[in-house]
Amino acid sequence: MDFKKAAPATDKTIAGAATCRQCHQQVSDAYLQNPHQQTSHAVTDTKLMDNSLPHLSVYAFDEHFKVKVEQRNGFVYQVAYNDGIETIARRFDISFGSGEKAVTYGTWQGDQLKQLPLSYFKQVKSWVNSPGFPQNTAHFSRTIDVRCMECHSSFTDRKIVQDGPLKVKEELVKGSVVYGIDCERCHGPAGKHVEFHLEHPQAKVAKYIALYQTLTRKQKTDACATCHGGNDMEILKSIFAFKPGDDLHDYYSNATGNNAKKVLDVHGNQSGMLAESKCFIQSKTMDCSSCHRTHENLKGNLTSYTQRCISCHATIKHSALTLKNAVVKTNCIDCHMPEQVSGVISFQQAGKTDISAYKLRTHKIGIYH
Ligand code: HEC
Ligand code: HEC
Ligand code: HEC
Ligand code: HEC
Ligand code: HEC
Ligand code: HEC
Ligand code: HEC
Structure with a gap:
């Protein structure tokens, strides 16, 4: 795709993910499979993620009240019934989540997005x-605010409108949503970079783009902690403006690190948990990229992650008892980063009184028994 410039690019000019591919083809192609890229998209037909979802199904809240997932005129809807009489029908418009663990959906009601x-x-x-x-x-009125979009989309504009004499409400600008998390969320606005390299095709050294290898460890982890540092901080300004090199404390007050006493959750706070690990504290060099390849999809490839552990732990003093376990050399993860139940997210299944646990890997690497 062409990068058409109306005016010379500034530090804030976004080039768009499509422009990166012409010079960074390999990274761009690999990235299409990455869960970040897949974390939100528009639902424009009857396909929800993939076709393996049970389309025609019913969730019974009790013997009278049910919600069905139905196909109607080329789209999918959630339809509520009270004693068999339809009370409300809302279309699936946006999906959130790559589907690794869960997918939740939004429906547009004017310029507000409601969670289904x-x-x-x-x-x-x-x-x-x-x-x-x-x-x-069944609730159809819970608003999905711009905060979800800050972590699950590349950009979403919003406006604050008057809602009665004393109230205001937030509206999202429907047409402004850029789905998925694209290159410039992690690399910052790259308009000037693109402009320069298009004009100087012979230049082999990157210009006008943050170089991750020159950032401090805090700057590197901050760039991930914008979205992976918990969701319980006070917001000072929108993280849509965050660029690599920025300090997270300018965006959140009591961002991780400031508040040692708070209970860290395995959902959404990988940077806080990692910061409590001996690996992180004592190595002084560990950051998210010590283990993750942010452009690829390494999901479930525990052998690859194990290689990363071994790169720092060539010799380990395991006891004879531990060494009896056949997986000791091939899978460090299940013992030292076990899955733990989130305290903030859980799911209710129809007809069951107890809730289903939502499990994630702990990033507090340690010895668990
Ligand atoms: C016209 C060609 C061109 C386009 C378009 C382009 N880049 Fe680059 N980019 C380069 C060149 C040349 C380098 C330096 C060599 C290298 O690292 O590949 C580079 C390097 C980079 C680097 C590496 C910096 C480092 O750490 O060494 C990043 C990150 C980057 N580009 C991001 C982007 C993003 C994001 C886009 C799309 C918004 C983009 N580039 C579009 C030419 C381009
Ligand atoms: C703009 C917000 C945002 C930023 C910035 C961000 N992430 Fe994520 N990340 C997410 C979201 C949202 C998901 C969940 C994706 C899904 O739907 O499965 C995720 C998922 C992941 C996963 C799990 C999926 C996988 O690939 O295995 C890893 C690992 C990850 N992020 C690492 C990082 C690292 C490392 C950085 C910094 C270089 C980073 N993220 C920056 C929002 C972000
Ligand atoms: C989730 C955050 C994240 C996203 C999204 C992301 N990158 Fe990166 N990228 C990084 C990090 C972190 C590095 C530094 C090297 C490393 O740690 O893997 C990097 C390094 C690079 C480099 C230089 C080194 C290399 O691996 O080639 C280029 C070029 C690059 N990214 C381009 C892109 C392009 C193009 C996209 C979109 C298709 C993209 N990145 C999306 C986080 C991200
Ligand atoms: C501060 C950033 C942040 C905010 C705000 C946020 N999320 Fe997430 N969300 C994440 C991260 C990071 C993950 C994946 C890793 C995890 O669960 O720790 C995730 C995971 C998810 C998943 C599961 C993805 C999968 O494929 O398994 C869904 C669904 C989801 N979020 C929906 C939402 C919705 C809806 C909202 C708004 C009500 C929201 N999120 C707000 C960061 C955020
Ligand atoms: C960047 C280097 C580095 C990487 C990568 C790394 N560690 Fe560590 N780890 C350390 C250092 C340094 C220590 C503290 C000294 C020691 O105990 O060896 C440590 C300590 C530990 C401890 C002892 C924790 C305790 O509380 O006593 C365990 C267990 C551990 N690491 C497991 C792992 C596993 C599993 C991985 C891969 C998922 C891993 N480490 C990756 C550097 C690293
Ligand atoms: C079956 C579970 C299990 C597996 C698999 C396992 N460990 Fe451990 N690890 C333990 C236990 C338990 C301890 C505490 C000492 C003991 O009882 O062996 C320990 C201790 C450690 C320590 C602290 C002792 C020291 O030498 O500093 C490190 C580091 C460590 N493991 C790294 C690893 C790495 C790296 C891998 C993968 C190659 C791995 N472990 C695989 C259970 C396991
Ligand atoms: C020592 C290695 C290591 C480091 C450092 C590390 N991770 Fe992970 N991370 C893992 C492993 C292993 C998994 C599990 C992968 C799997 O199951 O596919 C994981 C999973 C995740 C997931 C998915 C959570 C889940 O349970 O599905 C997210 C999100 C994530 N990491 C983000 C981060 C971020 C952000 C950082 C930096 C603050 C980071 N990680 C640093 C090893 C690491």
Whole structure:
């Protein structure tokens, strides 16, 4: 795709992911499979993620009240029924989540985005009541605000409008949503970089783009912690403006590191948990890229992750008892980064009183028994 410039690019000019591919083909192609790129998209037909989802299914809140997932005139809807009588039908418009663990959906109501009552939970392969929703009735009115979009989209514009004499409400600008997390969310606006390299095709040294290898460890982890540093901080300004090299404390007050006493959750706070690990503290060099290849999809490739552990731990003093375990050399992960239950997210299944746990890897690397 062409990069058409209306005016000379500035530090804030976004080039768009499509422009990167002409010079960074390999990275761009690999990245299409990365969960970041897949973490949100528009639902424009009857396909939800992939076709393995149970389209025609019913979630019964009780014997009277049910929500069905139905196909109608080329789209998919969540339809509520009370004693068999339809009460409300809302279209699937946006999906959130690559589907690794769960997918939840938004529906447009004017310029507000509302979360649909049913989410898909991969672990139990079925529709569940969306996390945090009331147990006994389907809710169609919970607003998905710009905050979700800050972590799950590349850009979404919003406006604050008057809602009655004393109230204001937030509206999202529907047409402004750029789905998925694209290159410039992690690399910063690259308009000047693109402009320069298009004009100087012979230049082999990168210009006008942050060089990760020159950043401090804090700057590197901050660039990930914008979205992986928890969701319980006070927001000072939108992280849509965050560029590599920036200090997270300018965006969040009490960002991880400031508040030792808070309980860290395995959901959404990988940087906080990692910061408590001996590996992180004592190595002084470990950052997210010590283990993750941010352009690829290494999901489930525990052998590859194990290689990363061994790169620092060539000799380990395991006891004879531990060494009896056959996987000791091939899978460090299940013992030292076990899955733990999130305290903030869980799912309600139809007809069950207990809730389904939502498990994630702990990033507090340590000795667990
Ligand atoms: C016209 C060619 C061109 C386009 C388009 C382009 N780049 Fe680059 N980019 C380069 C060149 C040349 C380098 C230096 C050699 C290298 O590292 O590949 C580079 C290097 C980089 C680097 C590496 C910096 C480092 O750490 O060494 C990043 C990151 C980068 N580009 C991001 C982007 C992004 C994001 C886009 C799309 C918004 C983009 N580039 C579009 C030519 C381009
Ligand atoms: C703009 C927000 C944002 C930024 C910045 C970000 N992430 Fe993520 N990341 C997410 C979201 C959202 C997901 C969940 C994706 C999904 O739907 O599965 C995710 C998922 C992941 C995963 C799990 C999927 C996988 O690939 O195995 C890893 C690992 C990860 N991020 C690492 C990083 C690292 C490392 C950085 C910094 C270089 C980073 N992220 C920066 C938002 C972000
Ligand atoms: C989730 C954050 C994230 C996203 C999204 C992302 N990158 Fe990167 N990229 C990084 C990090 C971190 C590095 C530094 C090297 C490393 O740690 O893997 C990097 C390094 C690079 C480099 C230089 C080294 C290399 O691996 O070739 C280029 C070029 C690059 N990225 C281009 C892109 C392009 C093009 C896209 C979009 C298709 C993209 N990046 C999307 C985080 C990201
Ligand atoms: C501060 C950043 C942040 C915010 C805000 C946020 N998320 Fe996430 N979300 C993440 C990260 C990071 C992950 C993946 C890793 C994890 O769970 O720790 C994730 C995972 C998910 C998943 C599961 C993805 C999968 O494929 O397994 C869904 C669904 C989701 N988020 C929806 C939402 C919705 C809806 C909102 C708004 C109500 C929201 N998120 C707000 C960062 C965020
Ligand atoms: C960048 C280097 C580095 C990497 C990569 C690394 N570690 Fe470490 N790790 C350290 C250092 C340094 C220590 C502290 C000294 C020691 O105990 O060896 C440590 C300590 C540990 C400890 C002892 C923790 C405790 O609380 O006593 C365990 C267990 C451990 N690492 C497991 C792992 C596993 C599993 C991986 C891969 C997922 C890994 N490490 C990756 C550097 C690293
Ligand atoms: C079966 C579970 C298990 C597996 C697999 C395992 N460990 Fe351990 N590890 C332990 C236990 C338990 C301890 C505490 C000492 C002991 O009882 O052996 C330990 C201790 C350690 C320590 C601290 C002792 C020291 O030498 O500093 C490090 C580092 C470590 N493991 C790294 C690794 C790495 C790297 C791998 C993968 C190559 C791995 N472990 C695989 C269970 C395991
Ligand atoms: C010592 C190695 C190591 C480091 C450093 C590390 N991770 Fe991970 N991370 C892992 C492993 C191993 C997994 C599990 C991968 C899998 O199951 O496919 C994982 C999984 C994740 C996931 C998915 C969570 C889940 O349970 O599915 C996210 C998100 C993530 N990492 C983000 C980060 C971020 C952000 C950083 C930096 C703050 C980071 N990681 C640093 C090893 C590491």
